[in-house]
Every structure is written in C-alpha cells, then in structure tokens.
Amino acid sequence: MTQTSIPGYTYGTPQVAPSPISDADFALLKQTVLLGDEDLRHLRAAGEVLGPQVEAILDVWYGFVGANAHLVHYFSGADGRPDAQYLGRVRQRFGQWIRDTCAAQYDRAWLDYQHEIGLRHTAAKKNHTDGVVSTASHIHLRYLIAFIVPITATIKPFLANGGHSAADVDAMHAAWFKAVTLQVTLWSEPYVAPSVF
Amino acid sequence: MTQTSIPGYTYGTPQVAPSPISDADFALLKQTVLLGDEDLRHLRAAGEVLGPQVEAILDVWYGFVGANAHLVHYFSGADGRPDAQYLGRVRQRFGQWIRDTCAAQYDRAWLDYQHEIGLRHTAAKKNHTDGVVSTASHIHLRYLIAFIVPITATIKPFLANGGHSAADVDAMHAAWFKAVTLQVTLWSEPYVAPSVF
Numbered sequence: 022m023t024q025t026s027i028p029g030y031t032y033g034t035p036q037v038a039p040s041p042i043s044d045a046d047f048a049l050l051k052q053t054v055l056l057g058d059e060d061l062r063h064l065r066a067a068g069e070v071l072g073p074q075v076e077a078i079l080d081v082w083y084g085f086v087g088a089n090a091h092l093v094h095y096f097s098g099a100d101g102r103p104d105a106q107y108l109g110r111v112r113q114r115f116g117q118w119i120r121d122t123c124a125a126q127y128d129r130a131w132l133d134y135q136h137e138i139g140l141r142h143t144a145a146k147k148n149h150t151d152g153v154v155s156t157a158s159h160i161h162l163r164y165l166i167a168f169i170v171p172i173t174a175t176i177k178p179f180l181a182n183g184g185h186s187a188a189d190v191d192a193m194h195a196a197w198f199k200a201v202t203l204q205v206t207l208w209s210e211p212y213v214a215p216s217v218f
Numbered sequence: 219m220t221q222t223s224i225p226g227y228t229y230g231t232p233q234v235a236p237s238p239i240s241d242a243d244f245a246l247l248k249q250t251v252l253l254g255d256e257d258l259r260h261l262r263a264a265g266e267v268l269g270p271q272v273e274a275i276l277d278v279w280y281g282f283v284g285a286n287a288h289l290v291h292y293f294s295g296a297d298g299r300p301d302a303q304y305l306g307r308v309r310q311r312f313g314q315w316i317r318d319t320c321a322a323q324y325d326r327a328w329l330d331y332q333h334e335i336g337l338r339h340t341a342a343k344k345n346h347t348d349g350v351v352s353t354a355s356h357i358h359l360r361y362l363i364a365f366i367v368p369i370t371a372t373i374k375p376f377l378a379n380g381g382h383s384a385a386d387v388d389a390m391h392a393a394w395f396k397a398v399t400l401q402v403t404l405w406s407e408p409y410v411a412p413s414v415f
C-alpha cells in the first residue's frame with residue numbers, strides 16, 4: 022500500500038472488512054502456488070521495471086477489454102453501453118494494483134484488500150465504489166479465472182523492457198504468474214459457499 | 219479421446235452428462251484465454267514431446283501432492299490416510315489427461331468430459347468413479363484454481379526435452395498454460411450458482 026488519493030481505493034483503511042482466510046490457510050495457499058522468497062525478490066524487481074510503464078500496460082489491457090463486447094459489457098452503465106467515467110475510475114485503481122502486486126507484503130492489510138477486491142467483482146459490492154448504475158451486477162467467475170491468462174501473458178514484453186537478462190525476465194514473469202493466480206484464488210472466495218472454497 | 223481401457227475413464231461414452239456450456243459461450247471463453255489456431259499447433263507439438271514422458275511428469279506431480287499433507291488429504295480413504303489404490307487409479311486417468319489436453323479438439327465430447335472432470339472434483343461425483351470411501355468429499359475450489367501454477371510451471375522442463383528451439387518451447391508452454399486455465403475455468407462451473415458462473 023502507498024499513500025494515494027485514488028477515488029475508491031481503500032487499501033489499509035478501516036472501511037475494508039477483514040478477510041475470512043486464516044494465516045495458516047493462507048500459508049498453505051502460498052505453498053500451493055509455489056510462492057517463495059525468491060519470487061518476492063523478483064516481484065520487487067518487476068515493480069521497478071513496470072512502474073514507469075503502468076499507463077502503457079493499462080492501454081493494452083483496456084484495449085483488450087474494449088475490443089471484446091462480452092468483456093466491456095461489465096463496464097456498462099444504466100443504458101447498457103460502456104460508461105467512460107466508470108472505466109476511468111477503475112483504471113486508476115487498476116494501475117495502483119500493478120504497483121501493489123509487485124510490492125505485496127502478504128500481511129493482513131493486504132489480505133483484507135484482496136477480500137475487498139473479490140467482493141467488488143461480485144454483486145455484493147460491484148458498482149458501489151463508484152456509485153455506478155450498471156446493467157452488469159457482477160463479473161462472472163468464468164472470466165475472472167480465465168483472465169489469469171491475458172493478465173499474465175501480456176506482461177512479459179513489459180518485463181523485458183527493463184534491461185534484465187532473459188533468465189531474470191523469466192523469473193519475474195513466473196513470480197507475476199504466481200502472484201496473479203494467488204489473488205484470483207482469493208477473489209473467488211465470495212463466489213462460493215464457505216464449505217467449498 | 220483415444221481408445222483406452224483405463225478404469226473410470228469415460229470420455230466419449232454415453233455415461234458422461236452433457237456440458238451446460240453453449241458453443242457460443244465456449245467460443246467467448248477461448249477468446250478470453252487468447253487460445254488460437256497457433257496454440258493448437260503448439261499443443262500438438264507438446265503432445266509429441268510429453269507423450270513418452272508422461273510417467274516422469276506424473277512422478278513430479280504426485281511427488282508434490284504427496285509432500286503436502288493439505289493436498290494428499292484429498293486422496294484419503296475412510297481412515298483419513300492416503301489410499302494407495304485411489305491414488306493409483308486417478309494417476310492412470312491423469313496420464314491420459316495429459317495426452318487429451320494436447321490432442322483436444324474442443325468439440326462437444328471434449329466439453330462434456332470437462333463437465334465430468336469438474337463434477338469429479340466436487341461432492342457430486344468425487345469418490346464415485348473408484349468406489350472410494352474418503353474423508354474428503356470434495357476438492358476445495360481454492361486449490362483447484364491455485365493448481366494452475368504447479369501444473370503449468372512444472373511442465374516447462376519436460377517441454378524443453380524435445381529438442382525444440384527456446385522460442386518453440388516458450389510457445390508450447392504458453393499454449394499449455396491457456397489450455398490448463400481454460401479447463402480449470404470450465405471445472406469451476408459446478409462449484410457455483412449458474413447465475414454467477
């Protein structure tokens with residue numbers, strides 16, 4: 022978390038409800054995605070490389086979403102058409118998320134905000150943060166999981182722009198993949214009954 | 219699908235219930251994981267490389283599961299300890315799955331079997347195929363999603379064993395990643411209410 026004035030970005034504030042995941046369960050999840058100390062080092066390096074490229078990365082991701090009617094649908098307003106203000110507000114938080122993903126301490130404040138982001142993809146909280154009236158009440162779980170691919174695949178060229186060796190770029194990319202999958206896993210929690218998560 | 223005599227492997231048979239996914243929705247999902255014709259070509263090449271290494275790959279995956287109590291738990295018998303026969307029966311189908319993943323035609327028979335595999339990870343069908351009495355009634359969704367990482371990360375060295383160029387190994391690996399994420403996405407369907415999938 023860094024101090025920001027991004028509208029609706031509530032990381033580290035009391036507005037964020039506690040994550041239901043225990044420390045022990047989270048440790049097992051990290052173990053399952055093979056996330057270790059080496060990966061943290063590579064994530065920090067990735068943060069250095071990606072920081073100055075955040076807007077260019079968002080251009081690629083927003084370009085992909087905008088080119089796919091079934092995806093941009095989730096950013097629709099009351100009339101069912103893309104809501105430019107909604108897209109713009111989420112874009113700012115998405116940029117911050119890139120930085121946060123690379124800087125993650127995996128502490129309780131981080132876990133709580135993962136819980137919040139998960140909720141913001143479900144009917145429980147989608148549209149609330151930006152006060153949007155949208156024809157899309159939630160993001161379907163299928164796309165949340167499927168998005169692991171575009172969010173991981175498209176980052177590689179940006180990681181390669183930092184002058185690191187091919188081996189280091191591969192290591193940063195592998196760490197990014199683990200970090201993204203870990204987060205999507207946490208975000209899936211409010212989609213299901215507690216007993217099956 | 220290939221003709222096999224693997225116990226409990228019912229791909230392409232009338233015992234498999236139809237997948238609820240429409241062709242149109244499946245096309246959008248493939249588009250979302252960026253899976254194109256080039257990837258199919260690379261998956262076929264991956265199949266050539268991985269085919270003779272299936273047992274060695276399963277050794278790695280089973281080694282990982284066996285080394286983690288929270289994972290091997292799902293293969294427990296009535297006494298809560300790992301059931302060697304259950305592990306062995308699933309292993310055969312898992313080996314066939316590697317071949318099927320590389321040979322996938324993405325037709326209705328394939329989709330129906332994805333639905334079946336998803337169900338076999340939930341309480342609806344887990345333990346039924348092998349007539350097992352287990353203390354684990356279902357695989358928790360968190361690990362199903364998290365497993366995208368080990369199943370993707372550990373395959374790379376095996377892909378590199380086929381004498382292909384580094385660029386081709388990367389392309390096969392990228393295609394494998396898309397194929398695995400696509401399948402886990404489909405398998406998540408029986409975990410959630412139809413409206414949120």
Ligand code: HEM
Nearest residue numbers: 092095111114115118141147148150160164165168169172
């Ligand atoms: C790997 C998968 C995904 C990642 C990493 C991701 C990331 C994010 C982030 C960081 C935010 C802002 C969180 C905040 O408020 O601080 C967000 C919100 C949002 N995302 Fe995603 N997202 C993913 C999948 C998707 C998909 C598949 C869609 C559908 C197109 C989508 C649509 C949205 C929408 C509409 C919001 C705003 C929700 C609200 O009203 O607050 N996301 N996402």
Ligand code: HEM
Nearest residue numbers: 289292308311312315338344345347357361362365366369
């Ligand atoms: C990427 C994620 C995963 C993949 C690709 C995968 C693959 C498979 C395959 C191919 C089968 C056999 C399907 C058939 O019957 O033909 C299977 C069954 C099974 N898997 Fe998974 N699996 C994944 C995640 C997991 C996880 C996280 C666990 C927990 C350790 C797990 C435990 C099991 C068990 C216990 C069975 C037997 C289910 C039954 O009773 O029929 N799987 N899996």
